[in-house]
Amino acid sequence: MSEDEELPDLGGGSTRSSNSTAVSGGGGDHNYVSPSPDQVLENVLENVLCFLTSRRDRNAASLVCKSWYRAEALTRSELFIGNCYSVSPRRVTNRFRLVKAIAIKGKPRFSDFSLLPPDWGAHFGPWLSAMSRSYRALEKLYLKRMSVTDDDLSFAAQSFPILKELVMVCCEGFGTGGLAIVASGCREIRVLELMDSDVGDDEADWISCFPDNVTCLESFVFDCVEAPINFEALERLVARSPSLKKLRLNCYISIGQLYRLMIRAPQLTHLGTGSFSPLEIVAQGEQELNYFSAFAACKSLICLSGFREIIPDYLSAIYPVCGNLTSLNLSYANINAEQLKPVICLCHKLQTFWVLDSVSDEGLQAVSAACKDLRELRVFPVQALEDAEGPVSEVGLLAISEGCRKLQSILYFCQRMTNAAVVAMSKNCLDLVVFRLCIMGRHRPDHITGEPMDEGFGAIVKNCKKLTRLAVSGLLTDRAFSYIGQYGKLLRTLSVAFAGNTDLGLKYLLEGCPKLQKLEIRDSPFGDSALFAGLHHYYNMRFLWMSSCKVTRQGCEEIARQLPGLVVEVITRDREENETSEYVDTLYMYRSLDGPRADAPRLMVRPSLMICGKHCTSTECRFSIARSLDFTLSVWVPCISR
């Protein structure tokens, strides 16, 4: 189309809309026809839109009018798909043509805690098919809680020749064989990060599959890969990766091997130290490597993690870098307060700290004294049990709140807590954006006053005006939810477990929190009437999860009938003949432009038929149930197609 050449060349390189009226003849005569006002506007718009990076801004811009919608669609290069089932891959690739980076999230978070069947879905395959046709220039791929196969990885390596970044978080379905294909096939790869993913051990020597020449690797993270690797190949890889800044090793790397890698890569900024213990115990008088000086040589190190099988004695090797660290993850290191103190007192610049509760309240007091700049704290339990000894308590929380005034995000597992400590934190740490407190004993009250934890969480939502994410626990009545509904105006994500008395609790939330996007509830007595209280809001949410609550099949059906744009998935556990339940086990519902998915687990096939365990009469149905292990899945179709 020669007339396009006359128009100014914009960053998007997009095709013009067919509305253009200013066309001229071929390039032979040098007549310049000025573009129509519409086109000028579009040209200007596209130029301006290039600078809009926030997806929320872009979403707003796309709603102005069709012309803006088109222009925005043609210039958006980074896509974020918060729920892979909310929209079909085809719809996405039809609208956005020039995508260079895409992030796709799949399963709901509660799947991390074994609350979903293993073959539930979130397959990357369909997305890959669409993207392989439309986004061949893809540079960055980020997947979270998706099911990815080795074949997918192979196809991706072929389809995206200039892929630079591949990040997979909490994914599963692939193995080291798939990684081998990525290593050999993605020649431009700079960032390869596997985090908290379940990677199968196919015994493939994937590290050896990277090309032999100098690589452009900048970030290489594989600490979750539970399989031995070829260390010599890794050492050579690190040696020929001069741009490598982030390296996180898995637990199969001993501290001696770590040493060898560190001296080859003193330019590292982020290091995951692997097991941090020697292959064999070093005997008295024997020579040992100077780990201390290896750390001293890494002058740019700001982020340390790993310590998967640490022998605490070796922790002192990291002293030289502590003063520069902004992030330290000791959440796999079972160390006590005395072992923590010498390290933490050097970490003046620390902003992110993950640790085990083995350090006890005393260790947290040391953190509070030393880390005045702390923004994020996570305290994980060594023993994730309800009745275990709890080394951390309200004492640690209070100390942190007093010492770390800049705290923005906290995740705290404990066995006992008081309202007073939580209230204190709400007043001391006014910058809190994320507050997640997990009192591990179900329904546990304030252990000093015996009262519910309502007032503590109430104070958090009331005083922490920037709060967007909250997780509650302990003994909570409907009152706690009334506080959240009343004050939690910016709340986007809320996790509730074993809490509340009546439907009122959920009603307060759904009526009071206008920004609520992700609501996950388990084992709380909320029923249909509460569910209906949110009808006005469900289209604004990414999802609602309710498991082991008091929602009935009829209630779910009613929601599906009234809101055709929602997909309502119900999971019912197979029961014995004499067991009945009027309640569904799990409700997972989300908005979707493209209706219910076609890839629900094999057992559920015909959308209009509700398959509900043993009550189904069709023999074919029963057989597929038998193969499914424990769960059946029913999906309601929007009422239009019934």
Place this chain on the structure above:
Amino acid sequence: MRSIMGDYEETELRLGLPGAGGGGNEGETSRNNSGKRGFSETVDLKLNLNSNNSDGNQVEDMKQKNLIQASTDSAKPPSKAQVVGWPPVRSFRKNVLAVQKNTTATDDKSGGSSTAFVKVSVDGAPYLRKVDLKMYQSYQQLYDALSKMFSSFTIGNCGSQGLKDFMNESKLIDLLNGSDCVPTYEDKDGDWMLVGDVPWEMFVDACKRLRIMKGSEAIGLAPRTIERCKNRC
């Protein structure tokens, strides 16, 4: 129907479908039952079924590294029924207890023992050595032993004054400005100090490790050391 259901009884309780983890996983029992994803901890939501699933981690015992965990679990008294997915800790975080190895025999923590092994590191040398401080009676003896061990360095300009030089502020500054090596040690509080500022016996007691560093790097230690000397005198 019953017979078909019967075949799957075992799998009802331990969900880790062969092949559930993706390609190439058959036969890898440790992977199937690693329980990282999927229903590895299936317990009836209402009933207290599996007592041996009391901490939800039975299937993870398949991993070789979890042998220790199995033994500690059996020693615990039976606890309240554990619920699926509660507390909300991802399964790969649940093995921490099992995986930690105990502190080794090389750790010299106990007081009043006949030996006091400490690690000695020299900046620039790739290997550490361990020395038993109780084998020496004075700083000079220690320095002699160290210089034999690490023959390529000299410990500053101690001469026969030895200890006194470190107490003399002006000489200290000279020493630190030079490129000679300076011995430092880490004491029980985790502070790094210049060697020689306390009586020998106190040093043996307090010293946890030794580091021979370049004089210029040790400058930061001097003010505190001098402060302490002043406080002690």
